[in-house]
Amino acid sequence: MGGGATGGHALEPSERTALRRKKERGRSDWETVCAVLDEGLVCHVGFHDGTTPYVVPMAYARVDDTLYLHGAPANRTLRALADGAEACVTVTLLDGLVLARSAFHHSMNYRSVMLLGTAERVVDEAEQLAASRALLDHMAPGRSTDARLPSPSELRSTLIVRIPITEGSAKVRTGGPIDDDEDLSLPVWAGVVPLRTVADPPLSDEGLPDGVGVPDYAARYRRAAGERG
Amino acid sequence: MGGGATGGHALEPSERTALRRKKERGRSDWETVCAVLDEGLVCHVGFHDGTTPYVVPMAYARVDDTLYLHGAPANRTLRALADGAEACVTVTLLDGLVLARSAFHHSMNYRSVMLLGTAERVVDEAEQLAASRALLDHMAPGRSTDARLPSPSELRSTLIVRIPITEGSAKVRTGGPIDDDEDLSLPVWAGVVPLRTVADPPLSDEGLPDGVGVPDYAARYRRAAGERG
Numbered sequence: 001m002g003g004g005a006t007g008g009h010a011l012e013p014s015e016r017t018a019l020r021r022k023k024e025r026g027r028s029d030w031e032t033v034c035a036v037l038d039e040g041l042v043c044h045v046g047f048h049d050g051t052t053p054y055v056v057p058m059a060y061a062r063v064d065d066t067l068y069l070h071g072a073p074a075n076r077t078l079r080a081l082a083d084g085a086e087a088c089v090t091v092t093l094l095d096g097l098v099l100a101r102s103a104f105h106h107s108m109n110y111r112s113v114m115l116l117g118t119a120e121r122v123v124d125e126a127e128q129l130a131a132s133r134a135l136l137d138h139m140a141p142g143r144s145t146d147a148r149l150p151s152p153s154e155l156r157s158t159l160i161v162r163i164p165i166t167e168g169s170a171k172v173r174t175g176g177p178i179d180d181d182e183d184l185s186l187p188v189w190a191g192v193v194p195l196r197t198v199a200d201p202p203l204s205d206e207g208l209p210d211g212v213g214v215p216d217y218a219a220r221y222r223r224a225a226g227e228r229g
Numbered sequence: 230m231g232g233g234a235t236g237g238h239a240l241e242p243s244e245r246t247a248l249r250r251k252k253e254r255g256r257s258d259w260e261t262v263c264a265v266l267d268e269g270l271v272c273h274v275g276f277h278d279g280t281t282p283y284v285v286p287m288a289y290a291r292v293d294d295t296l297y298l299h300g301a302p303a304n305r306t307l308r309a310l311a312d313g314a315e316a317c318v319t320v321t322l323l324d325g326l327v328l329a330r331s332a333f334h335h336s337m338n339y340r341s342v343m344l345l346g347t348a349e350r351v352v353d354e355a356e357q358l359a360a361s362r363a364l365l366d367h368m369a370p371g372r373s374t375d376a377r378l379p380s381p382s383e384l385r386s387t388l389i390v391r392i393p394i395t396e397g398s399a400k401v402r403t404g405g406p407i408d409d410d411e412d413l414s415l416p417v418w419a420g421v422v423p424l425r426t427v428a429d430p431p432l433s434d435e436g437l438p439d440g441v442g443v444p445d446y447a448a449r450y451r452r453a454a455g456e457r458g
Contacts, residue, residue: 041326044273046282054317088281088284090284094270099372099447101377102377114283135332139326143335148412151333154331187441189437189447191443193429193450194430202423205420208419212417212418221326
């Protein structure tokens with residue numbers, strides 16, 4: 001788990017991340033940022049290699065005001081980031097479909113965080129281990145006390161980078177459709193279809209030793225705001 | 230809905246999108262690309278404004294081999310794309326958490342499509358309307374026959390861009406964890422926690438006229454491969 005949601009600072013919306021439109025959706029307070037980052041499982045990492053923009057899905061974890069990404073040392077995205085390419089990391093949680101009477105006012109309820117920054121390669125072994133634990137517990141809280149932690153040789157075969165959670169913005173849309181007054185009498189259903197991510201019963205791997213049961217975090221996996229400590 | 234999943238062509242993995250690693254995850258056949266694009270609800274659009282990379286979540290829809298994005302004319306991302314900025318559009322569906330015995334082999338099951346291309350602004354009114362319908366039906370199949378379609382003035386207040394689905398790649402990971410042989414006897418549970426997106430009962434907007442019921446696509450909303458025609 002990535003540290004508490006308190007004690008942090010608000011994200012500083014810089015000129016390049018300040019919301020230009022729909023300012024009422026801006027919500028860059030620290031609690032919102034942490035809640036989104038801690039609930040999400042996949043971030044989308046953007047960088048530019050000099051000619052082409054790339055957007056790549058990756059796992060991640062937050063520890064206090066630091067975001068960690070990891071992967072193979074040959075991973076192109078991580079190498080670009082470790083080499084100093086500026087990164088944009090976006091996490092989006094889709095909470096619902098907003099069906100308005102008019103096509104024009106259809107929307108989605110969502111919470112998203114966009115971070116800008118430059119990554120640094122994590123070379124300290126203690127921080128590598130802490131990041132590895134955080135990445136496990138981000139997937140399933142408690143997993144780091146069960147799984148075999150990385151060996152020194154596995155750590156050498158992993159590229160971990162750190163991105164500061166300092167510059168960026170959060171956006172949140174909630175609530176129902178907002179139709180124009182003249183459409184309110186149309187015989188068209190309008191409302192919200194709430195969406196969420198659920199887990200189905202876990203599929204145990206073959207060949208588990210006798211007596212190895214399914215841990216609670218897998219048997220009753222939940223991913224919802226406020227439930228991850 | 231975005232046209233059939235047949236009759237297309239495979240994505241051409243260019244030098245810049247060809248998978249360099251984990252080639253067994255590459256799956257750029259047309260059916261896979263369409264299945265991912267049609268099941269996803271949010272794409273992450275990346276572009277570079279000359280100094281900074283941005284990754285922005287957006288709704289989208291596919292019609293045959295074209296991807297449509299839309300938003301307000303002042304939307305910074307859409308303006309950059311309409312002005313010729315190269316775009317990377319990535320759609321990721323998370324199917325499960327792969328918990329291995331070793332931290333090192335933890336992974337996720339997912340399906341993703343990454344598209345590269347340059348957008349064009351849609352100016353033809355018939356294409357604007359067709360894209361608007363596709364965007365509605367992508368959210369909820371059938372919605373375009375219920376909602377009030379955009380007026381000419383609403384179309385003028387909407388920026389729609391088109392990106393060809395030609396260059397890019399798809400990646401798919403399925404199956405259980407792949408641990409090292411020497412870890413198989415560890416007393417650690419390993420397996421997959423399957424994840425999926427579900428809808429809760431729809432929340433009807435206030436003030437609907439009498440007799441306007443909840444349509445089936447909202448009352449029994451489902452988002453799963455193969456169920457969207």
